[in-house]
Amino acid sequence: MADPLLCFHGAAGSVTGSCFLLEHAGTRTLIDCGxxxxxxxxxxxxxRPFPFEASSIHSIILTHAHIDHSGLLPKLVKAGFQGPIYCTAATSDLCTIMLQDSGHIQEMEVEQLNRRNKSRFRQMIEPIYTAADAQAAxxxxxxxxxxxWHETEGGLRFRFWDAGHLLGSVxxxxxxxxxxxxxxMLFSGDIGPQHKLFxxxxxxxxxxxxxxxESTYGDRERDDQSPEARRSQLRQIVSQxxxxxxxxxxxxxxxxRTQELLADLNTLMDANELQRIPIIIDSPLASRATSVFKRHARSLSNGDLLLRALNAKNVRFTETAEQSKAIDLIHGFHIIIAASGMCEAGRIRHRLKNWLWHDEATILLVGFQAAGTLGRILQDGAHAVKIQGEQIAVRATMRSLDAYSGHADATELENWILARLPIRKGLFLVHGEPAATGQLSRRISGHRRVPIVLEPKLDSAYRLTKDGAVVSAATTSPPRLRAEDVGHFDWHNDYQSLVLDLDEELRQAADETRRAIILRRVRKALQHAGD
Known part of the structure; x- marks a missing residue:
């Protein structure tokens, strides 16, 4: 029997795309497929095609429902995977709505993109999967x-422990x-912080x-994150x-995240620390997810706070496109909570198009913003952005509040890892951008009872031998992306930034002569670009 092989086909060098392939005794098991x-x-x-044959996978173990962990399951099933997908009941309930929503968004966005492609004589594309594919999965x-304990083929057995990250997470x-x-072995999934509301x-x-x-926040520390401190910060931001x-x-x-915010806002209003401000949850997915949370309320910490908020008269959910569009007609100060959290899709992009250029607006980012996302670009202080091909000036006040993150910070991760000791043969740090993973690695490497800390790259593979983990020939050779192209801004981001900077330079130029000089210099640079 060959030594087990562990392959890192996602969340290696970056935060998303969690997918780990474990080969053992003629069987292949995936942990996540994000x-x-x-x-x-x-x-x-x-x-792109998977770096393995979908039909060769015998089973999947799913840590939780977030799309960066579950989002490619319908594609895998569509490609030929026929085995079981093991998870908690709550994760299954959430995936029922989240994966179909993901398929619907892909259908809608591909339809919009293909309309633009057709007018530009570009190739038509297909959605990664549809809502029907998600339902079938x-x-x-x-x-x-x-x-x-549960046993699968090849003598592999596993059990779940509460990861404190999300309803049903393990x-x-x-x-x-x-x-x-x-x-x-222990796969952490995503580890929650010490003071998660639910x-x-x-x-x-x-x-x-x-x-x-995981190592998402391996380079970050948070201040006091007690419920009282979190609500105090939120109250201050809303008041300002x-x-x-x-x-x-x-x-x-x-x-x-939406349900946590709703519960905390309502708690502040019940205590008269904030006035009764209209709160609109502009997300059909959030509405359906809230129904799942209501069903599981008894298993949640502070589930009563959520149930109380849902009965508040100032809270309403939008379902239809018409209801969402009607938000534009609201007069007076109001709060809109909309997906997605990184501003990459969903109704938040329409809301941003409407409000980013208004001085009277505030944008509050409450979660991790991956490199290259619109949320990260805004967080880093962009003066203008492009949304659906339209250039939007950023005049709104940008705020960030890390207290609602679902991830443990650096100290919490370190303590959680040390509580798992002894770790006899190796610690793999995944699900983090290079700076975060590297800093956590340096912290942990100082502890003598951790023999070796490894930072796997995308599509890397390791044999799990009696002496420890040994780098093996990757199942995907060469890797699908170079290490420097993972977890960083890419040329698309640089291009958009250049276009916006050029537009700003031209707009601020003193006269037509100055604009002509700027354009002449750009053309000259392009002519010599290949030299």
Whole structure:
């Protein structure tokens, strides 16, 4: 029997696209099958063939429902995967709505893109998958309870531990028998912070051969994140954003983040720390996700706060396009919470087109913004952006509030890892941009009981031998992307930035002569670009 092989086909060198392939005893198991987000270069991977045959996968273990962990499951099923998808019941419930919503968005955006492509004589494209494909994939989901062992083909067995990140999220404890005895592994999934409104503190056992751990916030520390401190920060931002003719826009993940914000805003209003401000949840997905949260309210910490907020008279959800468009007619200060959290799709882009150029507006970012996303570009202080081909000036006030992040910060990650000791043969750090992963690696490497810290690259592979992890020939050779093209801004971002900068230079030029000089210099630079 060959030593097990672990391949990193996503969330390696970047935050999204979680997908780890474990080959053992003639079987192939995937842990997660997520969609890539971030730069256009990374997102294009979603359209490419998988780096393995879909039909060769025997089973999938899903850590949670977020699209960067589950988003390519319908594509995998469509490509020939026929095995079971193991997850918690709550994750299955959330995926029922999230994957169909993802398919619907792809159909809609591809239709819009193809209209533009047709007018430009460009090639038509197909959606990665449709809502119908997503619905078909749900028939392969199998619900597993926390802490109960389950065995798959090849003698691999696993059980789930609460990761404290999202309703139904798990860390996966896994055991398999090799030539040298039993190998114990733990896949962290995404680890929640200590003060998540609806989630318990993350838990998992200790004593493993290998730990595969996320590192999203490996280079960040947060201040006091108690519920009181979080609500105090939110109250201050809302109060400062108030303008009689303005709006507070909150791009937010539709699942859990929106519900947390809604509960905290209503708690502040119940306590008269904020006046009763109209709150519009402009997201059909958030509406459907909230129904799932209501069904699971008894299993949530502080579930009563959410139920109370849902009954507040100042809160309303939009379902139809007509209801969403009617928001533009609202007079007076109001709060709009809309997906997506990184501003990459969904109704938030329409809201941003309407409000970014208004001084009276405030945009509040409440989650991680991956490199190359519109949310990250705004967070980094862009003076203008392009949305659906239209250039929009940024005059709104930009604010960020990290207190609602679903990820543990650097100290919390370090403590969580050390609580898993001993780690006998290796710690793999994944699901982080290079700076975050590198800084967490340096912190952990100082602890003597962690033998080796590894930072795998996209499509890298390791043999899990009796002496530790050994780099193996990748199943995808060469890798689908170079390491420097993962987890960074790409040339598409640079191009958009250049176009906006050139437009600004031309607009501020003193006269026609100065504009002609600028354009002449640009043309000259282009002529010598290949020299």
């Amino acid at each position: 969609m890539f987000q971030g730069s256009k270069t990374e997102k294009e991977l979603n359209y 749900m028939t392969q989901f199998r619900s597993i309870r926390y802490k109960e 860390s996966v404890e896994l055991e398999l028998v090799s030539n040298d005895g039993t190998i114990r 989630e318990a503190v993350p838990e998992a056992p200790k004593d493993f051969d290998y730990l595969i751990c 954003a108030y303008h009689p003719n303005g709006a507070l826009l909150i791009p937010s993940f539709a699942v859990e």
